[in-house]
Amino acid sequence: MRTRCGRALMVGLLLAGLLSGCATTVVRQENMGLPTAENPEYLAHPFRLVALPLHATGNILRYGLVKPFYFLMNMTPDFVGLSLEEQQYLRERQDAWTGLYNKQFGN
Numbered sequence: 001m002r003t004r005c006g007r008a009l010m011v012g013l014l015l016a017g018l019l020s021g022c023a024t025t026v027v028r029q030e031n032m033g034l035p036t037a038e039n040p041e042y043l044a045h046p047f048r049l050v051a052l053p054l055h056a057t058g059n060i061l062r063y064g065l066v067k068p069f070y071f072l073m074n075m076t077p078d079f080v081g082l083s084l085e086e087q088q089y090l091r092e093r094q095d096a097w098t099g100l101y102n103k104q105f106g107n
Contacts, residue, residue, distance in 0.1 A: 017046065
């Protein structure tokens with residue numbers, strides 16, 4: 001009985017939280033249907049407040065840890081078991097980064 005009530009309460013709170021973003025007391029102006037940064041309700045939804053820092057953190061982790069790890073593993077493809085397609089992709093990405101570096105710093 002206790003777990004059933006707890007589950008019902010959790011589902012109700014989750015549903016109320018999801019639907020609270022849809023209810024607003026602010027009169028919307030015509031802006032082609034989507035809120036913009038100029039609109040005060042742009043950052044009001046709780047999911048947006050969570051998503052903005054998570055998106056930035058994800059990009060930092062991707063380009064700070066994952067991409068360099070792939071480049072390091074490209075040096076030992078047989079050891080880590082990369083397929084030919086993955087090896088080709090990593091070579092292309094490495095060439096692109098090398099070209100960008102040479103273009104920026106003139107080496």
